[in-house]
Amino acid sequence: MAKYWEKWVEEISELTEPKRIYILDGSDEEAHSLIKIGIDEERINGRPVFYELNHRLWPNSYLHRSHPSDTARTEHLTYVCHPDKDQTGPNNNWMDPSSAKELLRRLTKGSMRGRTMYVLPYMMGHPDSPYSKACIQVTDTSYVAISMRIMTRLGRFVLEKIGDSENFVKGIHTILDLDVSRRFIVHFPEENLVWSVGSGYGGNALLGKKCFSLRIASWLGYKENWLAEHMIIIGVEDPEGDVTYIAGAFPSACGKTNLALLESTLKGYKVWTLGDDIAWLNIGPDGRLYAINPETGYFGVAPGTSFRTNPNMMRTLKKEGFYPVLYTNTGYNPITREPWWEGLEDEPEELLDWQGNPWKKGSMTPCAHPNSRFTVSIYNTPNLSPEFDNPRGVPISAIIFGARRSSLIPLVVEAPDWKKGVFLAARMGSETTAAADHEIGVLRRDPFAMLPFCGYNMGDYFSHWLKIGSMLKEPPRIFSVNWFRRDKEGNFIWPGFGENVRVLKWIIDRIKGRCGARETPIGLLPYPKDIDTSGLDLDKEEFERIVSFDREGWKREVEDIRRFFSIFGERIPEELRAELDELEKSVS
Ligand code: SAT
Numbered sequence: 110m111a112k113y114w115e116k117w118v119e120e121i122s123e124l125t126e127p128k129r130i131y132i133l134d135g136s137d138e139e140a141h142s143l144i145k146i147g148i149d150e151e152r153i154n155g156r157p158v159f160y161e162l163n164h165r166l167w168p169n170s171y172l173h174r175s176h177p178s179d180t181a182r183t184e185h186l187t188y189v190c191h192p193d194k195d196q197t198g199p200n201n202n203w204m205d206p207s208s209a210k211e212l213l214r215r216l217t218k219g220s221m222r223g224r225t226m227y228v229l230p231y232m233m234g235h236p237d238s239p240y241s242k243a244c245i246q247v248t249d250t251s252y253v254a255i256s257m258r259i260m261t262r263l264g265r266f267v268l269e270k271i272g273d274s275e276n277f278v279k280g281i282h283t284i285l286d287l288d289v290s291r292r293f294i295v296h297f298p299e300e301n302l303v304w305s306v307g308s309g310y311g312g313n314a315l316l317g318k319k320c321f322s323l324r325i326a327s328w329l330g331y332k333e334n335w336l337a338e339h340m341i342i343i344g345v346e347d348p349e350g351d352v353t354y355i356a357g358a359f360p361s362a363c364g365k366t367n368l369a370l371l372e373s374t375l376k377g378y379k380v381w382t383l384g385d386d387i388a389w390l391n392i393g394p395d396g397r398l399y400a401i402n403p404e405t406g407y408f409g410v411a412p413g414t415s416f417r418t419n420p421n422m423m424r425t426l427k428k429e430g431f432y433p434v435l436y437t438n439t440g441y442n443p444i445t446r447e448p449w450w451e452g453l454e455d456e457p458e459e460l461l462d463w464q465g466n467p468w469k470k471g472s473m474t475p476c477a478h479p480n481s482r483f484t485v486s487i488y489n490t491p492n493l494s495p496e497f498d499n500p501r502g503v504p505i506s507a508i509i510f511g512a513r514r515s516s517l518i519p520l521v522v523e524a525p526d527w528k529k530g531v532f533l534a535a536r537m538g539s540e541t542t543a544a545a546d547h548e549i550g551v552l553r554r555d556p557f558a559m560l561p562f563c564g565y566n567m568g569d570y571f572s573h574w575l576k577i578g579s580m581l582k583e584p585p586r587i588f589s590v591n592w593f594r595r596d597k598e599g600n601f602i603w604p605g606f607g608e609n610v611r612v613l614k615w616i617i618d619r620i621k622g623r624c625g626a627r628e629t630p631i632g633l634l635p636y637p638k639d640i641d642t643s644g645l646d647l648d649k650e651e652f653e654r655i656v657s658f659d660r661e662g663w664k665r666e667v668e669d670i671r672r673f674f675s676i677f678g679e680r681i682p683e684e685l686r687a688e689l690d691e692l693e694k695s696v697s
């Protein structure tokens with residue numbers, strides 16, 4: 110008797126009609142043969158899927174160029190299909206599930222003719238973890254197959270784990286002809302299914318990532334009392350040797366990966382990396398909040414990454430590792446066969462740009478696409494936490510919420526309690542980046558950095574966070590951070606990058622009761638003397654400004670928050686409405 114998963118794969122192949130079906134075993138030899146297929150045989154947009162880079166300088170590395178229209182997440186083509194539209198909420202696009210299925214079936218019919226259907230059995234989370242989930246994705250491109258092998262624990266062992274069960278997360282992916290008018294990324298939370306057509310881009314096509322581990326998983330968490338979050342996980346070791354585990358949410362392309370791999374500039378402090386993008390947070394047997402990173406790789410923004418800004422990531426990329434390393438839409442030096450991007454050391458005179466066209470230094474257009482990415486295994490990380498593979502996860506003592514704001518939002522603020530912390534995260538706004546197809550640099554509310562990733566009504570999501578807080582024995586302390594304040598000339602005031610450890614130190618000092626803080630209507634602010642700024646070239650007045658509360662500015666901010674909350678109507682929890690009223694009163 111065929112198993113349920115076998116019947117499911119069979120059904121998809123009847124619909125898509127591939128030339129052949131290949132189930133990945135996850136081995137090293139297989140990865141290399143798939144890369145070879147991507148170089149020699151498979152074509153996207155008439156071009157090879159991979160180009161080999163210089164393995165002496167960039168071990169095991171390959172370049173991938175996408176279709177020019179397919180370089181970022183497409184939020185306007187992303188749908189969440191609960192049967193009930195209100196359950197989906199105003200934060201998502203909605204189609205009724207049966208019409209969505211009909212549309213997708215029509216688009217997918219015969220889509221893999223002449224191509225290989227890769228079957229990817231994978232786990233999100235460590236196989237021994239009580240919090241992990243088994244999944245199967247099918248795809249018709251080697252780029253996605255290899256990427257998923259880097260980003261997840263992939264192999265046939267997952268099929269044994271699934272056995273006869275119907276309980277696994279399903280992903281259907283086909284690139285069609287990469288035409289935007291036939292691009293849809295569709296989620297069916299009630300069926301544990303993601304169906305994505307017309308795009309090969311990470312967040313649209315690696316279905317274990319944003320689609321499952323955030324949109325579908327956030328819905329599972331809502332029903333099962335846990336949290337799926339757009340967060341990094343780090344352990345910060347202090348001079349006493351104590352490690353404090355911190356989770357942190359930031360919108361895409363706001364320095365998450367830099368913070369996750371931070372190399373400390375303060376003596377005695379060290380950051381251990383556990384994750385740079387997604388955290389699943391569960392209530393452990395002792396009532397504390399435990400975090401696991403369900404992924405095993407980084408899909409990070411290349412531009413701006415260098416030995417100066419993120420030395421640990423450069424070491425990760427350059428490590429003679431076991432897994433292939435992929436560069437997507439970076440520039441290329443055809444003489445040295447190296448990848449290149451803006452911000453990397455040593456800008457050459459002449460290169461090929463991200464589309465393979467000749468490019469000269471000083472040119473008006475960037476060489477690498479602003480959202481060009483690297484895909485690399487987390488096991489290459491020199492400062493990987495020894496707890497990374499711990500199936501139980503790590504106990505979280507602080508959660509930080511970051512955003513990109515050139516004014517108003519202080520460098521760091523502590524919420525006096527969990528409820529005020531939930532309000533602090535719910536009111537977050539950030540200036541937009543190149544990670545999604547929209548105008549760049551405009552302020553958009555992005556509560557919990559989850560607006561594009563919450564798989565249900567965000568008003569209910571806020572209530573869920575309040576509920577989890579009430580279930581915790583020692584709830585983590587909640588903070589907001591903002592590295593991006595600018596002076597009148599438009600220069601960043603805070604140096605950022607490795608120096609951000611100084612803010613982490615203040616957070617740990619607060620947790621350990623080593624320093625006080627100033628009460629203000631927006632939360633607890635640091636006394637300037639309590640942040641170690643020794644050796645920094647900071648303008649004293651500017652520094653004091655970024656750790657202070659600007660009443661006038663907050664009057665406008667409160668109006669904007671109210672406008673945003675009103676989109677969710679009655680679904681905004683009573684507690685948050687009361688918090689907003691209180692804030693409004695205290696700033697007026
Ligand atoms: O969504 S991706 O995973 O492709 C990257 C991001 O936007 O965070």
Ligand code: MN
Pocket residue numbers: 339360361362386
């Ligand atoms: Mn992300």
